[in-house]
Amino acid sequence: MTKPTFMRLCLLPLAVVVAAFFVLPMARLVLIGATGRHGIAAYAAIVIEPRYAASLLDTVLLALATTVTTLLIATVSGLFLQRRRFPGRALLVAMLTLPLAFPGVVIGFLIILLAGRQGLLGDVTLALFGHKEVLAYSLAGLFLGYLYFSIPRVILTIMAAAEKLDPSLEEAARTLGAGAWAIHRDIILPALAPALIASGAIVFATAMGAFGTAFTLATDIDVLPMLIYTEFTLSANIATAAALSVGLGLVTWAILALARIYGGNTVAANG
Amino acid sequence: MSGHGVALRVVACGKTFADGTRALAPVTLDVGRGETAVLLGPSGCGKTTLLRIIAGLETPDPGGRVLFGDSDVTGVPIERRNVGMVFQSYALFPNMNVADNIGYGLKVRGVGEAERKARVAALVALTGIEGLERRRIDQLSGGQRQRVALAxxxxxxPSVLLLDEPLTALDAALRERLRGELNRLLRTLGITTIYVTHDQAEAMALGDRIVVMREGAIAQIGTPRAVYFAPENRFVAEFVGAANLIEAACNGATLALPGGTLPVADGALHGPATAMIRPEAIKIVPAENASLIGLVDSVSFLGDRQRVLISAAATKVITADVPNAIALAAGDRVGLSVEPAAIRLLPGDTT
Amino acid sequence: MRARAIFVAQLTFTLLVAAFLIVPALQSMLAGVTANYFRGIRSGVTLQWVLQVWQLYADTILRSFVIAFATLGVTLVVGVPAAYGLHLRGDRLSRAVEEIITLPLAIPGLAIALALLLTYGGLGSFRRSWLFILVGHVVFTLPFMVRSVMAIFAATDVKTLDETAASLGASPLRRFRDVIVPYARPGILAGSLMVVTLLLGEFNLTWMLHTPLTKTLPVGLADSYASMRLEIASAYTLVFFVMIIPLLVAMQIFAGCRNEPAGPRR
Structure with missing residues (x-):
């Protein structure tokens, strides 16, 4: 067996699997998206039809809120954990990164336990303010769930980026008279920017496409993935579901592609 | 285990890569059985491409052929060419220990375990790495790695041993020591060897013949002495050792220079010429009865000798390496003398 | 004094974040062994819910492992040679192929599942078997395996190792077996851990692809969340944690080790 033959043999299974089970189905998805009552215009319906547009807007706003909040929390905690040494730090890091690969369904359940009808939050608010706060079954619950999902991986990314910061830069800034605030603004945050952009994009794309958490919390939260699911299973509106999926896939792919341009390392988007 | 090499013939082997860059113009090269040929040149000169063609890692452009002894191996993949190869990075297999690395080629050839062990032991002794047989690769020093790769x-x-800059990864002192060891080993084994390097000192110490390469073509083939003392062109003169290249008019017997004249041996040439003079061939003599006069620009002490830069003698500064015993200072007026045989007149301008 | 206050503030904040992540997980684990959740842990500690989970869902748990390891097998057989081939070619075509196979990371699982359903949903016996889920899982995890192995190849000069083995007379297949695969072992291990961990919790694709007879662990979880009493749902979650947390910890330890380069020094 010659080397070129062997190389072809190495790549053949991949080619077959990817062509048959990814490229071909995705192509079919795109085609079917255009076979409904409205033909190719089904793709325009995502932004024109009020119900879909509202769902898209909700989804985007939720993803944005998740992204901004996660970045804020993770930057504060990540920098703190990377730059300070204190007893119990390793345990704290372990606690913050343990839920790294919890699936969306499980996170949905944890949010129910935290802020559901029998949740901890309800008990606490009842004791403090005399009324039971229930957040879990709404967009707020979804927001909490996505925070839960995103915080561990972003903290890890920020810690890794902060570890690579060149301490002499900061020292140089101090010799020039910069205070703590100026150092954070002028040295540390700019150095973290690529990591922030990359991980922010991942959080955004994941929050856009996640399905498991919303599924567990309630079926009437109308985020885009839930809409696709109900269109497909309940309304048997296959063409619309396909068109919406293609639209959603394009958005998440574009966001992640942008993230990669800024030198980030794409971590699994598995909501 | 000596003398199992074969004669190597490379015929009209050129290499044009898929993107259209020509790495090698068609070259022809004969290397005798047991001979060590050094491919010498700056990076990008095509020496590694030629080595990889000989190895079977690259196919030459159509028309090129590689012959090991009488057999044409042009279409034979590397794994069936029976070559030995050492890469600059050594490429030792990290998942095998030292002995398994050395014995891998024998194992692939189906050599029995007893014989394999014996041959590995012999090579371990030959390369002086006794006691390291069970070591992991990442526990070895650079010099030890080089020896394992060679073993x-x-x-x-192998029919042909191919060495691609095998000493470049080492520091200077170790490089010099291993160069001596490698030389002894190659002579002991008597394998036909192709040795690629960009280091002219290495080339001269190790090569039976040196193939000087430049921009994908051969600039000169010759013994180390021939290449050093009788370079055929300006590139070889400058690349191999230090050289003063002096433009001057020649009348057949002397070179006319701004600071006087120098007698030459080569009487054939008339008109403008380029004379190559090695720094150590220049002697400093009293200025009174010298035919060529210059001014000392600067003196640097090199340990075993001193290097003097002399202006006003020729159109550009001349470098001379002279014994430390001569007391010199910047500004001194000195006479220069060169044995006529040590002046090499280079043809035309073949830069 | 001010520095101390900042430190305490940051620590408190971080502790709150950790509590947000850990408290619900602990709550669910406790609930799984509590006799009556509404009366709290005072009602007694019991394994009855865990036993019930086992009776109700043992088959889904088992099936999850079968599918995860079958998928791992396929990604190994397909992914490792492919990583080698893609790395050695290294041309524009292989970079394009790499792009395509990493797309499933960027596209929501729901869309991929829908695409598979619309393409192969008509093939009844295939649609009904667990192989249908396997196919989705392979598409989803293949990029992790390929990238994990390619990262090892990219870190050092695997091409020269290959050429060296060739110069010693080894055939391409033999080189792959003796040199390439052992060399890629850390990447293969990391990729395998990743694949199994992701698959045991994979829901987005599986929910769409499963049938009542091919439920997996996360599908069963969703099922129990929707229709079982809280204690059983918690006990099932506890079972899931017991299986997934060792894998997560192993993955983090492994990632920590890999920061020390294992390859040859230069």
Missing amino acids: RAVAVQ
Whole structure:
């Protein structure tokens, strides 16, 4: 067996699997998206039809809120954990990164336990303010769930980026008279920017496409993935579901592609 | 295990890569059985491409052929050419220990375990790495790695041994020591060897013949002495050792220079010429009865000798390496003398 | 004094974040062994819910492992040679192929599942078997395996190792077996851990692809969340944690080790 033959043999299974089970189905998805009552215009319906547009807007706003909040929390905690040494730090890091690969369904359940009808939050608010706060079954619950999902991986990314910061830069800034605030603004945050952009994009794309958490919390939260699911299973509106999926896939792919341009390392988007 | 090499013939082997860059113009090269040929040149000169064609890692452009002894191996993949190869990075297999690395080629050839062990032991002794047989690769020093890589390459009793900058990864002192060892080993084994380097000192110490390469073509083939003392062109003169290249008019017997004249041996040439003079061939003599006069620009002490830069003698500054015993200072007026045989007149301008 | 206050503030904040992540997980684990959740842990500690989970869902748990390891097998057989081939070619075509196979990371699982359903949903016996889920899982995890192995190849000069083995007389297949695969072992291990961990919790694709007879662990979880009493749902979650947390910890330890380069020094 010659080397070129062997190389072809190495790549053949991949080619077959990817062509048959990814490229071909995705192509079919795109085609079917255009076979409904409205033909190719089904793709325009995502932004024109009020119900879909509202769902898209909700989804985007939720993803944005998740992204901004996660970045804020993770930057504060990540920098703190990377730059300070204190007893119990390793345990704290372990606690913050343990839920790294919890699936969306499980996170949905944890949010129910935290802020559901029998949740901890309800008990606490009842004791403090005399009324039971229930957040879990709404967009707020979804927001909490996505925070839960995103915080561990972003903290890890920020810690890794902060570890690579060149301490002499900061020292140089101090010799020039910069205070703590100026150092954070002028040295540390700019150095973290690529990591922030990359991980922010991942959080955004994941929050856009996640399905498991919303599924567990309630079926009437109308985020885009839930809409696709109900269109497909309940309304048997296959063409619309396909068109919406293609639209959603394009958005998440574009966001992640942008993230990669800024030198980030794409971590699994598995909501 | 000596003398199992074959004569190597490379015929009209050129290499044009897929993107259209020409790495090698068609070259022809004969290397005798047991001979060590050094491919010498700056990076990008095509020496590694030529080595990879000989190895079978690259196919030459159509028309090129590679012959090991009488057999044409042009279409034979590397794994069936029976070559030994040492890469600059040594490429030792990290998942095998030292002995398994050395014995791998024998194992692939189906050599029985007893014989394999014996041959590995012999090579371990030959390369002086006794006691390291069970070591992991990441526990070895640079010099030890080089020896293991060499032992592994010669273990299969290759027809041709191919060495790609095998000493470049080492620091200067170690490089010099291993150069001596390698020389002894190559003479002991008597394998036909192709040795690629950009270091002219290495080339001269190790090569039976040196193939000087430049921009994908051969600039000169010759013994180390021939290449050093009788370079055929300006590139070889400058690349191999230090050289003063002096433009001057020649009348057949002397070179006319701004600071006087120098007698030459080569009487054939008339008109403008380029004379090559090695720094150590220039002697400093009293200025009174010298035919060529110059001014000392600067003196640097090199340990075993001193290097003097002299202006006003020729159109540009001349470098001379002279014994430390001569007391010199910047500004001194000195006479220069060169044995006529040590002046090499280079043809035309073949830069 | 001010520095101390900042430190305490940051620590408190971080502790709150950790509590947000850990408290619900602990709550669910406790609930799984509590006799009556509404009366709290005072009602007694019991394994009855865990036993019930086992009776109700043992088959889904088992099936999850079968599918995860079958998928791992396929990604190994397909992914490792492919990583080698893609790395050695290294041309524009292989970079394009790499792009395509990493797309499933960027596209929501729901869309991929829908695409598979619309393409192969008509093939009844295939649609009904667990192989249908396997196919989705392979598409989803293949990029992790390929990238994990390619990262090892990219870190050092695997091409020269290959050429060296060739110069010693080894055939391409033999080189792959003796040199390439052992060399890629850390990447293969990391990729395998990743694949199994992701698959045991994979829901987005599986929910769409499963049938009542091919439920997996996360599908069963969703099922129990929707229709079982809280204690059983918690006990099932506890079972899931017991299986997934060792894998997560192993993955983090492994990632920590890999920061020390294992390859040859230069």
